[in-house]
Amino acid sequence: MPTTMTRRAASDSLARWAIATLREAGAIVACEAHGWIRERGDPHALARALGAARDDPPRGVGSSEAVAAIEDVLGGIGDTCPDCSQPGELEELPRQDLPQIK
Ligand SMILES: [Zn+2]
Numbered sequence: 883m884p885t886t887m888t889r890r891a892a893s894d895s896l897a898r899w900a901i902a903t904l905r906e907a908g909a910i911v912a913c914e915a916h917g918w919i920r921e922r923g924d925p926h927a928l929a930r931a932l933g934a935a936r937d938d939p940p941r942g943v944g945s946s947e948a949v950a951a952i953e954d955v956l957g958g959i960g961d962t963c964p965d966c967s968q969p970g971e972l973e974e975l976p977r978q979d980l981p982q983i984k
Contacts, residue, residue, distance in 0.1 A: 893951075899940045900951040907931035909956075913963035921961045928956075 909927035939948035
């Protein structure tokens with residue numbers, strides 16, 4: 883349990899670093915109305931963020947781990963704000979595990 887919590891805390895702070903780095907690079911923005919972070923889809927900004935992760939990872943973190951953290955954050959966010967999405971756009975909703983019909 884303590885191990886899990888420590889690892890969780892470490893990955894949380896790394897995730898926060900990744901989000902801050904992505905925001906600084908301009909790769910992600912927060913929706914002004916709702917505060918959800920969304921991807922801007924700017925490849926140059928993304929390259930800047932990944933370059934920062936490679937060249938200047940946080941203290942005690944390897945560059946590959948920092949790059950992975952950036953990619954992790956990107957994998958968890960979409961390019962639209964869920965609250966700005968129109969009802970009926972179901973693509974952004976998490977998939978539910980439906981029982982399989984055999
Ligand atoms: Zn929004």
